[in-house]
Amino acid sequence: MSTLPTGYRTVVVPPERIEELRTVDQLAFAVAPDPEADQLLPFPVPHDRLMAVESPDGTYAAVHGSYDLVMPVPGGQVACAGLTWVGVRPDERRRGLLRAMITTHLERSLERGEPVSALFAAEAPIYGRFGYGSAADQVRLTVPRGAALRPVAGSERLTVRLERVDPGRHAELVEDLYVRAGAGRPGWVPRATPALRAYTVGDPPGRRAGCEPLLLATVLDGQDVRGVALFARKASWGEDGADAVVKVREASALDPASTHRLWSFLLDLDLTTTVETPPLAVDDPLLHLLVDPRPTRRRLTDNLWVRLLDVPTALAARRYAGPADVVLEVTDVLLPANAGRWRLVVDADGAADLSRTDVDADVALDVRELGALYLGGRSAAAMGSAGLARGDRAALDRLTTAFASSLAPVCPFMF
Numbered sequence: 151m152s153t154l155p156t157g158y159r160t161v162v163v164p165p166e167r168i169e170e171l172r173t174v175d176q177l178a179f180a181v182a183p184d185p186e187a188d189q190l191l192p193f194p195v196p197h198d199r200l201m202a203v204e205s206p207d208g209t210y211a212a213v214h215g216s217y218d219l220v221m222p223v224p225g226g227q228v229a230c231a232g233l234t235w236v237g238v239r240p241d242e243r244r245r246g247l248l249r250a251m252i253t254t255h256l257e258r259s260l261e262r263g264e265p266v267s268a269l270f271a272a273e274a275p276i277y278g279r280f281g282y283g284s285a286a287d288q289v290r291l292t293v294p295r296g297a298a299l300r301p302v303a304g305s306e307r308l309t310v311r312l313e314r315v316d317p318g319r320h321a322e323l324v325e326d327l328y329v330r331a332g333a334g335r336p337g338w339v340p341r342a343t344p345a346l347r348a349y350t351v352g353d354p355p356g357r358r359a360g361c362e363p364l365l366l367a368t369v370l371d372g373q374d375v376r377g378v379a380l381f382a383r384k385a386s387w388g389e390d391g392a393d394a395v396v397k398v399r400e401a402s403a404l405d406p407a408s409t410h411r412l413w414s415f416l417l418d419l420d421l422t423t424t425v426e427t428p429p430l431a432v433d434d435p436l437l438h439l440l441v442d443p444r445p446t447r448r449r450l451t452d453n454l455w456v457r458l459l460d461v462p463t464a465l466a467a468r469r470y471a472g473p474a475d476v477v478l479e480v481t482d483v484l485l486p487a488n489a490g491r492w493r494l495v496v497d498a499d500g501a502a503d504l505s506r507t508d509v510d511a512d513v514a515l516d517v518r519e520l521g522a523l524y525l526g527g528r529s530a531a532a533m534g535s536a537g538l539a540r541g542d543r544a545a546l547d548r549l550t551t552a553f554a555s556s557l558a559p560v561c562p563f564m565f
């Protein structure tokens with residue numbers, strides 16, 4: 151629990167004070183005001199989910215918001231509060247305002263019936279102390295132009311159409327392909343509101359960073375759309391000639407042939423020398439298709455951080471990869487209702503039942519590690535090797551097998 155400095159209070163941000171909220175985040179993130187972008191893009195966070203800490207003089211010292219998300223989990227989905235827009239004015243930092251906002255966020259999310267929260271961390275060391283675990287990784291590739299791909303049957307008969315993005319016409323198409331391309335992948339959160347979909351295809355001039363206006367490449371099998379990519383090139387002429395970079399914002403394809411066709415197109419555009427991918431899952435098909443992955447630079451970073459707010463409801467919302475009967479001893483300093491001993495029984499169909507028990511625990515771990523395991527992208531055995539989960543090796547192995555996902559979790563949409 152936390153207390154605010156004397157005279158500070160937590161308030162809901164009314165629509166007429168959105169500009170003040172923006173100002174706090176601009177100061178916190180060191181970004182310039184961009185009125186043109188603000189006019190072109192709808193405000194993406196629902197108003198009743200925007201909170202601020204008001205200082206004694208009535209101005210905002212800190213802000214945060216959350217998206218109302220549906221998070222795909224192995225074999226199911228769960229309501230998820232996507233924490234976002236967290237910012238504390240630089241002259242108000244390290245006085246406990248973030249800690250107070252997290253307390254508010256956890257309480258309000260639970261009140262709304264959201265058993266899970268997730269976020270992208272601006273800096274990795276911040277959120278573990280609040281019970282968020284790093285649950286997925288992402289890889290960004292910088293691929294040399296012309297990188298060869300292993301052949302995929304049927305790719306050659308697909309065609310690619312190129313056009314400038316028209317947000318009004320393309321937002322729904324891009325979302326439809328994104329959702330279908332990510333089917334079965336934990337963490338692949340849909341952009342559920344028109345505002346979020348508008349953000350996905352939004353292209354305010356002030357945010358282009360020297361790139362051309364956003365383009366849409368569509369892979370077609372006759373008239374059937376099988377893949378889309380959002381991208382823009384940043385033109386440049388070096389001493390050796392053309393040196394443009396292709397910056398791919400999003401790439402979604404429905405099958406191996408369309409994946410091959412889409413990347414073949416993006417990897418061989420005239421006047422370019424390198425292609426930068428969006429955040430990909432660590433097992434993305436492109437990694438398997440590259441004939442020679444060595445000249446490709448890979449940057450591996452954390453992707454989603456997950457916080458279990460209501461442990462039994464969250465664990466029952468997903469399916470498991472194998473039968474298990476494991477007693478977990480969970481610690482949770484901020485939400486004590488989660489703490490204590492839980493018996494996790496997984497039946498032959500992969501459905502879980504979680505109940506309180508007094509018997510000795512097989513595995514002891516913090517709610518942070520349980521959140522990290524939740525999407526199926528981490529190994530309890532590996533956490534055991536790091537001392538972050540304690541139990542005998544056989545129990546850790548059973549937990550690892552039960553929690554595993556056949557596809558690595560990732561969320562390409564960074565909220």
Ligand SMILES: CC(=O)SCCNC(=O)CCNC(=O)[C@H](O)C(C)(C)COP(=O)(O)OP(=O)(O)OC[C@H]1O[C@@H](n2cnc3c(N)ncnc32)[C@H](O)[C@@H]1OP(=O)(O)O
Pocket residue numbers: 178179233234235236237238239242243244245246247248249250269270271272273275276279
């Ligand atoms: C989900 C998102 O939106 S991520 C975006 C987060 N926002 C930013 O990075 C913008 C720039 N930074 C900021 O706005 C602020 O510095 C914040 C939000 C990171 C921290 O806010 P503060 O009010 O200073 O944090 P607060 O004083 O409550 O500190 C809480 C704890 O986190 C720690 N902490 C805070 N920021 C950091 C950091 N950047 N790195 C490591 N630890 C941190 C504090 O040391 C403190 O630790 P303790 O309680 O265990 O002793």
